[in-house]
Amino acid sequence: MEPNRFERLAPTPTYQRVAEAIENDILGGKLQPGDRIGTEADLVRQFGVNRSTVREGIRLLEQGGLIRRDQSRRLYVSLPRYNRLATRVSRALVLHQVTFREVWEAAMTLEAATAEAAAARATAEDIAALEDNLARMAGITDHQAFCEADSDFHALLARVSKNRVLELAREPVGLLFTPTLKMIMDQVASAGPRNLEAHRHLIEACRSHDPATARDWMRRHIADWRRGFEIAGKSLDDPIERTFAAHLGLPGAYR
Amino acid sequence: MEPNRFERLAPTPTYQRVAEAIENDILGGKLQPGDRIGTEADLVRQFGVNRSTVREGIRLLEQGGLIRRDQSRRLYVSLPRYNRLATRVSRALVLHQVTFREVWEAAMTLEAATAEAAAARATAEDIAALEDNLARMAGITDHQAFCEADSDFHALLARVSKNRVLELAREPVGLLFTPTLKMIMDQVASAGPRNLEAHRHLIEACRSHDPATARDWMRRHIADWRRGFEIAGKSLDDPIERTFAAHLGLPGAYR
DNA sequence: AAATCGACTTTGTCGGATAAACCGACAGGC
DNA sequence: GCCTGTCGGTTTATCCGACAAAGTCGATTT
Structure with a gap:
């Protein structure tokens, strides 16, 4: 069999791209710890994707500790905890x-x-x-x-x-x-x-x-x-x- | 005002409990690395929750590296990568x-x-x-x-x-x-x-x-x-x- | 000014739907 | 026998719409 000549061709799922987009703004300093992120509805509007997709993306960041929800469940940027x-x-x-x-x-x-x-x-x-x-x-x-x-x-x-x-x-x-x-x-x-x-x-x-x-x-x-x-x-x-x-x-x- | 005597009483969201349930089986050894996890439909049936909820739970584990999808996108247990x-x-x-x-x-x-x-x-x-x-x-x-x-x-x-x-x-x-x-x-x-x-x-x-x-x-x-x-x-x-x-x-x- | 109340917003969860990708099997051509 | 094209059945990614519970916020009352 031929050795692998080509990379696997796989488009990044939308929810991951949502997460990456937000993450980049955080790592790039455009979003500072403590800054509020819009509501889910805002993100739906900005990214032009469905709320379910936004939510899945948010889960990734949330789990990574980059964003959190305060007691009111609004999203804000946070420092990952040791x-x-x-x-x-x-x-x-x-x-x-x-x-x-x-x-x-x-x-x-x-x-x-x-x-x-x-x-x-x-x-x-x-x-x-x-x-x-x-x-x-x-x-x-x-x-x-x-x-x-x-x-x-x-x-x-x-x-x-x-x-x-x-x-x-x-x-x-x-x-x-x-x-x-x-x-x-x-x-x-x-x-x-x-x-x-x-x-x-x-x-x-x-x-x-x-x-x-x-x-x-x-x-x-x-x-x-x-x-x-x-x-x-x-x-x-x-x-x-x-x-x-x-x-x-x-x-x-x-x- | 009184100082905080009690913890905030907040029920764990369902999607987190889904993630925890699966995680426990993995940490407890009931699920070994390489084992397949059911399809989303299976999980929907087993946990008795909506598919969106299952998917949000899966995202958490996926991001934590405990589970992954192979090229067919089926879920299986995996070792977190260094x-x-x-x-x-x-x-x-x-x-x-x-x-x-x-x-x-x-x-x-x-x-x-x-x-x-x-x-x-x-x-x-x-x-x-x-x-x-x-x-x-x-x-x-x-x-x-x-x-x-x-x-x-x-x-x-x-x-x-x-x-x-x-x-x-x-x-x-x-x-x-x-x-x-x-x-x-x-x-x-x-x-x-x-x-x-x-x-x-x-x-x-x-x-x-x-x-x-x-x-x-x-x-x-x-x-x-x-x-x-x-x-x-x-x-x-x-x-x-x-x-x-x-x-x-x-x-x-x-x- | 502080407590209260009600309208509005947002999230968590749900049911359902569609297109695309994947898998396995099967038939035809070399 | 091996390769390729095709077809049906599965499964996922994404979308839509809806609703109850919880939170917010400003107006109102005390």
Whole structure:
């Protein structure tokens, strides 16, 4: 058989072109975040297509986070939320059956860099927020709540790093870690205290603006997680279980 | 007025619930990638809603990459593509007006970790692919094509790292780097040769399975980029220009 | 000025319709 | 046997029209 000489010839569906047209105006700066987009009827008029078609196009943008509806359901331009993006990335990783080893290795890199940057740039306010989280966490006995607080701590630290690229890159890894930490805590008694100790040292490193120490403690912290994972009898080379993904889907993934 | 004591009580629109229902089956493993989803008429029957509603729900999943249509336009479950996710993340970063400094810092971390892992795990085949890219790149004079080949090299190296979490985390950074490299090459004559030299050393480090050297050269490589950037007269603390995002949107962001 | 009310607007969902594209099968020509 | 043209049945993309619920907004009342 002949090799492929020609591209597939497929006209772009109208609803996609509607979405692209609006997206281009947003990316091009003609529409700023916060700007209102017309009503569906307006778009029908402007694009000269049916309302159903407009609505399908809007769904695409809405799902991509570029536009949103306020409580009155009117459309306006919006900034995609990190949260949503991170959720999608996490889900994709799970569906691609990445292993814990991959996640762990990435966490080692990303969390360490985050901690380093955070230590370099933490303000007094930042440190207060971290302290606050630590205090709250120390008082929690419920494992689930503890894990969520831990997750918050790392997200907070990423915020403190003042590097939004790192912050966003780290987020999916954090989402995948949290449910496993719960599992570890259920089986390894020392996990909680060690966790708190690491956080304490991380805050201390931030306070003294000591990136090297922050990095060091974070690496220890992540290494601890791995040890706990193995003690709990899990293999690093197993793909992440689907059950962890269910936790990622709901609720309001499309809100 | 009282502060908000209760959540806003809003029923989830039907089209979202359609999307969530299908998504749950996918995340729960009841639907595997490759499985066909019924026709729209089937879904209409199963969910007991109107076809327009089904279609709006389908758009959400389609845009999220969880389902796709083959050339016959029938629906089937699919794995979200890295490419698409990375594009969305990059766009979000641009819209959030992250600075080059943030991107650069993240690249330093991510690319270095990627190179390290790649050097540790490269097979003979991997190295051949990298060599191939290098040879091709050495023969290119057009700046645009050169930059694209450079982008391919880094993507390839990430593939070689055999860590899909790192690979995916790195991708958006790569997308943001590429257009700036073009700009640098247009103004700094030495950029091309230095680029090639770094790639050559990285391949060499992969061949001798020397992660430390790979890391080192990658850091130098990224540092070079920064120097070029500054020589070209740009400030690291400026937000990434929107024009770079236009390059990210098209074409077929929704295909 | 604040609360209230009613007309108007907009969205979410629905039922139905048409043209075009796709698929599979089948017949005829080489 | 392989290729091509044709035909009917499916499925999708788009359109039209309609209606109830929820939101908006200005006029009215307190």
